[in-house]
Amino acid sequence: MTEQTTPSAPPKMAARHVNVFYGDKQAIRDVSIEIDNDHVIAFIGPSGCGKSTFLRTLNRMNDTVAGARVEGDITLDGENIYDPSMDVVQLRARVGMVFQKPNPFPKSIYDNIAYGPRIHGLANSKADLDVIVESALRRAGLWDEVKDRLKDSGTALSGGQQQRLCIGRAIAVEPEVILMDEPCSALDPIATAKIEELIHELRGRYAIAIVTHNMQQAARVSQRTAFFHLGTLVEYGVTSEIFTNPREDRTKDYITGRYG
Amino acid sequence: MTSPPPDETLTRRIPTDWKGQAMQRRIAARYRAERRFRLIGLASILLSAGFLAFLLVSMLGNGLSGFTRTEIAVKFDFPRAPMVVDPAMLEGGNADQVLAGANLPVVTAQAANAALGEGGDALISSNAWLTVRDAIRDDPSILQREAVLSLPASADIDLAAKSQGTAQAEAAYARLKQGGHVSRAINMPFLTASDATDPTQVGIWGAFKGSLLTMLVTLLLSFPVGVLAALYLEEYAPRNRWTDMIEVSINNLAAVPSIIFGLLGLAVFLNMMHLPRSAPLVGGLTMALMTMPVIVIAGRNAIKAVPPSIRDAALGIGASPVQVVFHHVLPLALPGIMTGTIIGMARALGETAPLLMIGMRAFIASPPGGVTDPATVLPVQIFLWSDEISKGFVEKTSAAIIVLLLFLLGMNSIAIYLRNKFEKRW
Ligand SMILES: Nc1ncnc2c1ncn2[C@@H]1O[C@H](COP(=O)(O)OP(=O)(O)O)[C@@H](O)[C@H]1O
Ligand SMILES: [Mg+2]
Numbered sequence: 001m002t003e004q005t006t007p008s009a010p011p012k013m014a015a016r017h018v019n020v021f022y023g024d025k026q027a028i029r030d031v032s033i034e035i036d037n038d039h040v041i042a043f044i045g046p047s048g049c050g051k052s053t054f055l056r057t058l059n060r061m062n063d064t065v066a067g068a069r070v071e072g073d074i075t076l077d078g079e080n081i082y083d084p085s086m087d088v089v090q091l092r093a094r095v096g097m098v099f100q101k102p103n104p105f106p107k108s109i110y111d112n113i114a115y116g117p118r119i120h121g122l123a124n125s126k127a128d129l130d131v132i133v134e135s136a137l138r139r140a141g142l143w144d145e146v147k148d149r150l151k152d153s154g155t156a157l158s159g160g161q162q163q164r165l166c167i168g169r170a171i172a173v174e175p176e177v178i179l180m181d182e183p184c185s186a187l188d189p190i191a192t193a194k195i196e197e198l199i200h201e202l203r204g205r206y207a208i209a210i211v212t213h214n215m216q217q218a219a220r221v222s223q224r225t226a227f228f229h230l231g232t233l234v235e236y237g238v239t240s241e242i243f244t245n246p247r248e249d250r251t252k253d254y255i256t257g258r259y260g
Numbered sequence: 261m262t263s264p265p266p267d268e269t270l271t272r273r274i275p276t277d278w279k280g281q282a283m284q285r286r287i288a289a290r291y292r293a294e295r296r297f298r299l300i301g302l303a304s305i306l307l308s309a310g311f312l313a314f315l316l317v318s319m320l321g322n323g324l325s326g327f328t329r330t331e332i333a334v335k336f337d338f339p340r341a342p343m344v345v346d347p348a349m350l351e352g353g354n355a356d357q358v359l360a361g362a363n364l365p366v367v368t369a370q371a372a373n374a375a376l377g378e379g380g381d382a383l384i385s386s387n388a389w390l391t392v393r394d395a396i397r398d399d400p401s402i403l404q405r406e407a408v409l410s411l412p413a414s415a416d417i418d419l420a421a422k423s424q425g426t427a428q429a430e431a432a433y434a435r436l437k438q439g440g441h442v443s444r445a446i447n448m449p450f451l452t453a454s455d456a457t458d459p460t461q462v463g464i465w466g467a468f469k470g471s472l473l474t475m476l477v478t479l480l481l482s483f484p485v486g487v488l489a490a491l492y493l494e495e496y497a498p499r500n501r502w503t504d505m506i507e508v509s510i511n512n513l514a515a516v517p518s519i520i521f522g523l524l525g526l527a528v529f530l531n532m533m534h535l536p537r538s539a540p541l542v543g544g545l546t547m548a549l550m551t552m553p554v555i556v557i558a559g560r561n562a563i564k565a566v567p568p569s570i571r572d573a574a575l576g577i578g579a580s581p582v583q584v585v586f587h588h589v590l591p592l593a594l595p596g597i598m599t600g601t602i603i604g605m606a607r608a609l610g611e612t613a614p615l616l617m618i619g620m621r622a623f624i625a626s627p628p629g630g631v632t633d634p635a636t637v638l639p640v641q642i643f644l645w646s647d648e649i650s651k652g653f654v655e656k657t658s659a660a661i662i663v664l665l666l667f668l669l670g671m672n673s674i675a676i677y678l679r680n681k682f683e684k685r686w
Contacts (some may be wrong), residue, residue: 004361010545034643050361057286061572061575061576064571064572064575066498066499074554089578089579089580090578091578092576092577093577093578094573096576097572097576098576099569099572099573099576103570103572103573104570104573105568105570105573105574105588106570106592115574115577115579115587116577116578116579119578119580119583119587120578121580142453166573169573169577170576172577173577207663
C-alpha cells in the first residue's frame with residue numbers, strides 16, 4: 001500500500017489498479033492512489049503522461065470522450081463511481097472540476113455562480129440564492145472585486161478573475177472533492193498567486209487534487225505529490241520528501257528539470 | 261563531396277539584407293497585391309450593389325404607380341336618381357345587402373353619362389358602383405342631397421393616365437383632364453382586396469395573407485423539428501455509418517429541386533392524406549419539407565461552433581446532458597440557427613413551383629380565413645398576373661413584387677433583431 005499517508009480516516013477517493021484507454025491506446029496503466037480530505041494532492045509529470053486523463057476519470061468527465069474506457073475501481077466514500085447504480089450527474093456535482101482554460105458561462109457573474117445551485121435545487125428562495133452566491137464568491141476570493149457588478153458578464157472579467165469565478169462556481173454546489181486541471185497555466189504570476197492562496201484556504205474543507213506543470217507550484221500548494229510518467233504512477237508521497245529526496249531516478253530527473 | 265559540417269554553414273550564413281533592392285521589390289509587390297485585392301473586392305461589391313439598385317429602381321419605377329389609381333369626379337343627384345332606398349334600412353349590419361338591390365349600377369352609369377357626356381359610363385370602372393355603395397353606407401345623409409364622388413376610372417383611362425394607353429383612351433383622358441374631372445389617389449383596394457379579373461379591381465391582400473399563413477405553418481413545423489433534429493444529431497447520435505448516411509441524405513435533401521417537393525406534397529398530402537387542395541396548410545407542409553434540411557444543416561453548424569469548454573463547464577458542475585443542451589448549447593447556437601432559418605424561410609417565401617403543384621394557382625377572389633381555406637401566395641400571384649394579357653396587370657405585377665420584397669425585408673429585419681438580441685459575446 002502507499003506508505004506516508006496517515007491512515008487516520010478512510011480516504012475520500014481511492015483508485016485501485018486503474019487503466020484508461022482511448023480506443024486501443026492505453027493512456028493510464030495500473031494506477032492506484034488515494035485522495036483524502038486533509039491534504040492537497042498534486043499530480044505532476046511531463047506533457048502527455050496522462051495527468052488530465054486520470055483527473056477526468058475521477059468525475060467521469062471521460063465518459064463524454066468517444067472511445068474512452070476505464071478499467072479498475074475508483075471509489076468515492078467507498079462507493080464505486082463506475083458502478084451502474086452511480087448517478088453520474090450527481091457524481092459531478094459531488095466531485096467538481098476546474099479546467100485549464102477559464103470557462104465561465106457567457107452569463108452574468110451572479111448567474112455563473114447561481115447556475116449549479118439552481119439546477120440542483122440547493123436554494124429555496126431568491127434570498128437563499130443570494131446568500132449562496134455571496135459566500136461562494138467570498139470563498140473564491142472574488143467578492144470584493146465583483147460585488148458591485150454581479151450583473152456584468154462573467155466573460156468580461158480578467159483571466160485570473162474568470163478562473164476564480166470558475167472555482168466559485170464549482171464550490172457553490174458544495175462539492176466534496178475539487179479537481180483542478182492546471183488551473184493557472186493561462187494566468188499571470190499575480191493571478192496565479194491568488195489562486196494558490198485560495199487553494200490554501202479551501203484545503204481541509206474540500207478534498208483537492210490539482211494537476212500542475214509547475215514544480216514550484218506543486219511544492220507550494222500541495223502536501224502530497226504524485227509523479228506520473230508515460231501513463232504510470234512512478235512515485236507518490238509527501239510533497240516535501242518527493243522534492244528533497246525522491247526515491248526514483250525518473251522523479252529526480254524530472255524535478256531537477258532534466259526533462260519535461 | 262560531403263556537405264560541410266553544420267556549424268560551418270552557420271558561420272557562413274549571409275545576414276539578410278532587409279534594405280536591399282530585392283527586399284524593396286518584394287515589399288512593393290506585396291503592396292501591389294494588397295491594392296489589387298482591395299480593388300477586386302470593391303468591384304464585386306459595386307457590381308452586386310448595381311444589380312440590386314437596378315432591380316429596385318425598375319421595380320419601383322414600374323410598380324409604384326400600381327399603388328395609385330385614377331379617379332374621376334362624378335356628381336350624383338341622389339333624390340332624383342331612379343332608386344328607392346329607405347335610410348332606416350341602412351342602420352344595422354345589412355346595409356350592403358340592402359344597397360346591392362338598390363339599382364346602384366344603373367344610377368352610377370347614368371350619373372357618369374350625365375357628368376361626362378355620352379359614353380361617360382365607359383370611362384369609369386365597371387365596379388365603380390361599389391364605391392358609391394360604400395359612400396352611402398358610410399354617410400346615408402347624402403341620399404338627401406347632391407354629392408360629388410370620386411370613382412375609379414376604367415382600366416383604359418387608368419393606363420392612359422399613366423401614359424401607357426391607346427390613342428383613343430389618351431384622347432378621352434385628355435378631355436377629362438381638361439374638364440377638371442380626374443385626380444390621382446392611393447389605391448387602397450389594392451392593399452385590402454384579392455384577385456380579380458379587372459386590373460383596376462385587383463388587390464394583393466389575399467395573396468399576402470396566403471403567404472403569411474403558409475409561412476406560419478412552415479415555420480411552426482420546420483423550426484422545432486429542424487432544431488431538434490440538429491440537436492439530436494450533434495449532441496446525442498453516435499457517430500457511425502447510419503448517422504453518416506443521414507447526414508448525406510439531409511445534405512442532398514437541401515439541394516433537391518423544389519418542384520420535386522411539390523410532387524411529393526401532391527402525392528402525400530393531397531392524394532394520400534386528402535388534405536384540402538390549394539390550402540396554406542398543404543403549402544406550408546410542403547415548404548416545411550423543403551426548409552427543414554436547411555435548418556438542420558445551419559443548426560448543426562451553429563451547434564458545432566459552441567465551444568466544447570462551455571459543455572465541459574456545465575457537465576463539470578453536474579448539469580445533465582439535457583440541461584447542457586437547453587441551458588447552454590441551444591441559447592449560444594440560436595443566433596446561427598435563426599440565420600439559417602431565415603435563409604430557408606426566405607427561399608420558401610419566394611417559391612412558386614411546388615405551390616403550383618398542390619393547386620395554389622387557382623383564381624381566388626377572397627382572402628383565406630384560415631389555413632385550410634383556398635389561398636394563393638405572393639410569388640404565385642406575381643406569376644399569374646405576369647401571365648395576364650390585359651396591359652393593366654403590368655404595373656400590378658411590379659407592385660406585387662414590391663410587396664413581396666417588403667415582406668422579405670420585414671422578415672429579415674425581425675430575424676436580425678432577434679439575432680442581435682440573443683447574441684452573446686465571450
Ligand atoms: N480524447 C483523447 N483521445 C485520444 N487520446 C487522447 C485523448 N486525450 C488524451 N489522449 C492521449 O492520452 C495521453 C495522455 O493525455 P493527457 O491526459 O492529456 O496528458 P497530460 O494532461 O498529462 O498532458 C496522451 O498521449 C494523449 O495523446
Ligand atoms: Mg493536461
